[in-house]
Amino acid sequence: MEQHPRSPDDRDRHIPNREKLDSGEIDLTGSVPQPGALADVIFDAVSEAGGDGEKIPDWGARVIARELANRIPVPGTLHHYAVTGTVDHVGLARELEIHANFGDPQTKELADLLGLYLIKQPAGRPGHQSDGATPVERGLREHGAPFWAFLQLKNIDTDSDELVQRFADFHIGSFASLSEILDTLTEIKGFKAAIKEVAERWGFEDYIVLDRERLARTVLATWDVVEFNGKFHVFMR
Structure with a gap:
């Protein structure tokens, strides 16, 4: 045809x-x-x-x-x-x-x-x-999303029998925003309160604005931060 x-x-x-x-x-x-x-x-x-x-x-x-x-x-x-x-x-x-x-x-x-x-x-x-017995699977089963974020870090031995313990040692916490990380892990709240007190005393409170982008860069330079599913998972370096 x-x-x-x-x-x-x-x-x-x-x-x-x-x-x-x-x-x-x-x-x-x-x-x-x-x-x-x-x-x-x-x-x-x-x-x-x-x-x-x-x-x-x-x-x-x-x-x-x-x-x-x-x-x-x-x-x-x-x-x-x-x-x-x-x-x-x-x-x-x-x-x-x-x-x-x-x-x-x-x-x-x-x-x-x-x-x-x-x-x-x-x-x-x-x-x-x-069979679910690998360190990676145990970590995911026990810790879920934060452990998934941990797997994304470089220079971790994912085959190590100590992997789950290393996660526990390095995981600082999971936070809703970079601002929450700053408020929780630094002394920024006290710093802001002190600035506000001085600014109000001298009448220039409208002229002081914190550089939050720079503060966010400081967070990322201080800790390993992995964003996953709306949370910022923070780990020690």
Whole structure:
């Protein structure tokens, strides 16, 4: 049978026949561009979970991973998870941190949602999961989100049997904002009160404003701070 050339307006003309998908089918390998379909499935997954990352369905988590993996130029841990379902907590935590730090607000939201889902998942690939006894899994089970943030720090031995204890030694606390960190971990409150007293006495209280951006930089220079799911998790250096 004679085959006519494809129309130049055919959106699938560059896609090999074996890679064509049926309507509604999602390609988790990233071979077929599907930005609209991925967005629709992610919306369905987040809606089904009520916006709670821990309740994201399994199929939704892998589609989120596919969407995020598509945003970086080389295959990594997110790509591997999207394709195989294999959970590598450390690799995924660190790759998601890159998206959260350098992506737009939507990217950060997706990274946080996927992170919350992965905290509850066993390591390994489907059907061959870990027994949950690794230090990483014990830490996630016992400490949840703060431990996930801890995994994103550099220069920690995630294979060490002392990993959970090191977390306990280094984790200072989790805070709602950088301002709360300043108020809790420094003497800024007393400093502000003293300035206010002097300013009111001399009548120039309207002329003194603290440089909060500089103070925030001081916080980041003093401690390791990881922002995850609306919290700032603080660790000793």
